[in-house]
Amino acid sequence: MQSFLGKRAVASAISLVGLIILVFFLSRLTGDPTDLYLPVDASLESRERFREINGLNDPLLIQFVHYMGDLLRFDFGDSIRRSEPALEAVLRGFGWTLQLAVITMSLVTVSAIVLGSLAAFHVGGIFDRIATFFSLIGASAPDFWVAIVAIVIFSVGLGWLPTSGTGTPWHWVLPVAVLFIRPFGLILQVVRGAMITALHAPYVKTARAKGVRNRPIIFVHALRNALLPVITVIGDQTTAILNGAVVVETIFGFPGIGKLMIDSILQRDFNVILAAIMVTAFAIFLLNLLIDILYAVLDPRIRY
Amino acid sequence: MTDHLLEVRNLSVDFHTAGGTVHAVRNVSWHLDKGETLAILGESGSGKSVSASAIMDLIDIPPGEIVSGEILFNGENLFAMTQDQRREINGRRIAMIFQDPLSHLNPVYTVGFQIAEAMTTHGISKDEARRTTLDLMKRVGIPNAEEKIDAYPHQFSGGQRQRLMIAMALAVKPDILIADEPTTALDVTVQAQILALLEDLQRETGMGLLLITHDLGVVAEVADRVVVMNAGEIVESGSAAQVYRQPVHPYTKTLIAAVPGTGAMAEPLATGIKPILEVNHVSKHYGAFVALEDASLTVLPGETVAIVGESGSGKSTLAKTLLRLEEATGGEALYKGRDLLTMPRRELFDIRREVQMIFQDPTQSLNPRMSVFQIIAEAFAIHPGILPKPQWRGRVRELLEHVGLNATHMDRYPHQFSGGQRQRIAIARALALEPKLIICDEAVSALDVSIQAQVIHLLEQLQRDFGLSYLFIAHDLPLVRDFAHRVVVMQGGRIVEQGPVAQIFDAPQQDYTRNLMAASLHPDPEIQAERRAARQQAQEEYA
Structure with a gap:
């Protein structure tokens, strides 16, 4: 287990360094932030000064060496836009997104597993039809469209829910609901498929021959065997939200990391882009580790 | 009313499938x-198995349907219960x-x-x-x-x-x-x-x-x-x-009649013939684990040598090593005087023509997306120069007839054949290159007894017609008894005993072989009862 953890950490660190190099240079291809932050008629001196302050005057390689040096001291630099440490801005945004992801994915997981299991138990039955209906919607409805239509109906038309921002629990309803649809449809299908296989497995026959009731057959015998592919997809979908539910966060004016990232890219706020990428990368590393550990917990045949 | 503990009366069960209704059991009655x-x-x-599944309520309905009958347990009808x-x-x-x-x-x-x-x-x-x-x-x-x-x-x-x-x-x-x-x-x-x-x-x-x-x-x-x-x-x-x-x-x-183990045993082949395969001290280790150690045996032209042993005895490892599917750790395997285990790949490629393999499960060893013609003719495509392309169909037809299949079915796919027919296809494929030696790894284990007997009969006939040698890996002792000239007994990666079939079966020298023979069941209840008595007596004496 320890050597597994060590190997994973080293492999992830290597990819992270590669990612930093890539993003560092690519983001600088978008142009000079000076043009964005100073008025068009700003003097040459003030432009010089701005570049000097933000360390943009050095050759690119020197900038990179400085950046990496700072990074080793856990200094992620300052945000040009916000004049605060980039990491602070990022962690604040990440906190919001993390809450959004945890709430959404918890709801998705519970509902998809229950409905998917019941759908698999009676293929073609009422639960199966509901499941198929929702997965089709989940797979085919584009979230930006659903988000806008939801705002039109529930906020503008009915006036039940706020259109954007945060503050009350009501502010969470629409973003969570819109983010819920796609992973729910997908995971529902995975649960259904895996459960159909598990419910036809020979060990289920054994359980029936023992006289075990339907509920433990579904939720004790079959479900744990069906969960491996399911948690893989859950991890995948959680990653997608953590990576920034850019569209949904932007539409709902939700101050998460997705919105922060897209804003920083548009504002050439390089330090924030890099910090955001490193924070999400680290979170995804932890998430994948958690999934690997869950594998071993669920299936005793898997040992690292 | 009934006095039986369990009674199945006139049970009929259908399965409604896409291909039509299958009458799985019809009018079955028995009691216990x-x-x-x-x-x-x-x-x-x-x-x-269907009536047992019906007793345990394990039949999926649909596609299954209990058409008629009842199952009485202590006189009560199970089908009438909730x-x-x-x-x-x-x-x-x-x-x-x-x-x-x-x-x-x-x-x-x-x-x-x-x-x-x-x-x-x-x-x-x-x-x-x-x-x-x-x-x-x-x-x-x-x-x-x-x-x-x-x-x-x-x-x-x-x-x-x-x-x-x-x-x-x-x-x-x-x-x-x-x-x-x-x-x-x-x-x-x-x-x-x-x-x-x-x-x-x-x-x-x-x-x-x-x-x-x-x-x-x-x-x-x-x-x-x-x-x-x-x-x-x-x-x-x-x-x-x-x-x-x-x-x-x-x-x-x-x-x-099809049950093996009751026929006459084969006479050993005449001595003094040069062996086609000579395996000397072959071993295979996986790290510290010894899968095969110091295995030596010979196969004569036209001879069937059976390798028997329980799971983990190393019999399949030996086959894989000889075919170079696994690299041996040591030893040599001389085929017509040339060492299979060390020869360069190019030479090995040519030898592969003469040394073929038939696997256990024909369902898995035949590519489901290739027609029978493609499966068999692939051998000619891999080894060019043996047969010009226009003659492929004719040769495949011949081969299919050899193994007792209808040659007009050569454009069908494996799933359209039964298990026994599929194994015949696998045999036809192995024969395509006119091999001298065929390694059969549990080649008939997956087949029903009556089909097994047919396939063994076919192998014997091909041996007579073409002078083939077989290295026949099996766990089924009665089958080996009827089919092999010589038997090699393996245990824990080592050969414990080998000799002519009659000697191994009638006068085994090693305790392990004796145990194996004693555990093997005879289809005749009377003979089996005698063996049991002998076994119990031996146990009591031992105790």
Whole structure:
């Protein structure tokens, strides 16, 4: 287990360094932030000064060496836009997104597993039809469209829910609901498929021959065997939200990391882009580790 | 009314599939009494398991449909009961064990949980269930039961898993135990232990035992009465001895005639012929694990050399090493004087023409997306220059006729053939390059007895026609007895004994070989009864 953890950490660190190099240079291809932050008629001196302050005057390689040096001291630099440490801005945004992801994915997981299991138990039955209906919607409805239509109906038309921002629990309803649809449809299908296989497995026959009731057959015998592919997809979908539910966060004016990232890219706020990428990368590393550990917990045949 | 413990009356079950309705069993009637062992004997597709599934409510409806009949348990019709009532009977009054214990045990729960569940489901407290589980595990012969109770199924051997299944089935002391091919996946020595355990437990509890099997040897060993099924119908029934000695129905007669182990044994080939294959001191290690050590044997032209042994004996490793599917750790294998194990790939490619292989499962070894013609002709495509392309179809036709298949079917796909026919296709493919030596790895193990006999007959005929040599890897001793010229016995990666077939079977020198022979079952109930008596006597003397 320890050597597994060590190997994973080293492999992830290597990819992270590669990612930093890539993003560092690519983001600088978008142009000079000076043009964005100073008025068009700003003097040459003030432009010089701005570049000097933000360390943009050095050759690119020197900038990179400085950046990496700072990074080793856990200094992620300052945000040009916000004049605060980039990491602070990022962690604040990440906190919001993390809450959004945890709430959404918890709801998705519970509902998809229950409905998917019941759908698999009676293929073609009422639960199966509901499941198929929702997965089709989940797979085919584009979230930006659903988000806008939801705002039109529930906020503008009915006036039940706020259109954007945060503050009350009501502010969470629409973003969570819109983010819920796609992973729910997908995971529902995975649960259904895996459960159909598990419910036809020979060990289920054994359980029936023992006289075990339907509920433990579904939720004790079959479900744990069906969960491996399911948690893989859950991890995948959680990653997608953590990576920034850019569209949904932007539409709902939700101050998460997705919105922060897209804003920083548009504002050439390089330090924030890099910090955001490193924070999400680290979170995804932890998430994948958690999934690997869950594998071993669920299936005793898997040992690292 | 009935006095029988369990009675199946006029049961007919259909399965409605896309390809039409299959009458799985038609008008089947049989009964089982207390303390009695009834065997239902049949080949695959005979419907032998269907009535047991109906008893346990394991038939999926749809696609299944119980068309007619009733099953009386203590005089009460199971089909007239509610699902809850059926569940009360399942496990508690009637329990069942299955063929493949690994897949029939839930891989993600401890065996302790699964055995205890048989009791907690029927209202026994968790503590008591765990105590009983421990007793049961000891009773069925699991060593270190205290530690093993919290282990998972994959941590046990095949035989131990079947013991655990038995413990689970007997947890609530059922009136009836249904055993569906309980020993088919096990080695012969383990099979003998499991059958003995079942008999002991039956004596202790007085339960009725329903044994579903394809193996006449198992019937001879344990059954009081036997019901023979073919194509969904009962063709014959009676006492085990009576059915074996005086079969009435033609199907039973063919079945009994097909059972190997009763024919004449082959004479050894004349000495002084130069061997086609000479294996000297071959070994294969995986790290510290010794899979094969110092194996030496020879195969003469036109000779069948059988390699027998239980699982893990190294017999398949030997085959893979000879074919260079695995690199040997040491030794040499001289084919016509050239070492197969060290020759360059180019040379090996040419030799592959002459040394072919037939695998165990023709369903898996034939590419399902290639037609029979493509499968066989691929050999000519791989080895160019043997046969010009325009002649391929003609040659494939010839080959199919050789192996007894209809040559007009050469554009069909493997799934359109039966298991036995598929193995014939595999043989035709192996013959395409006119090999001198064919390595058969459990080549007929997956086939029914009657089909097995046909395929063996075909192999013998091809040997006569083309002077082929076979290296025949098998675990089925009666089959080897009828087919091989010489036998090599392997255990734990080593060859323990080898010699002419008559010597190995009639006068084995090694204890291991003797044990193996003693554990192998004879289809004749009387002979089997004698062997049993001898075995028990030997055990008593030993004790």
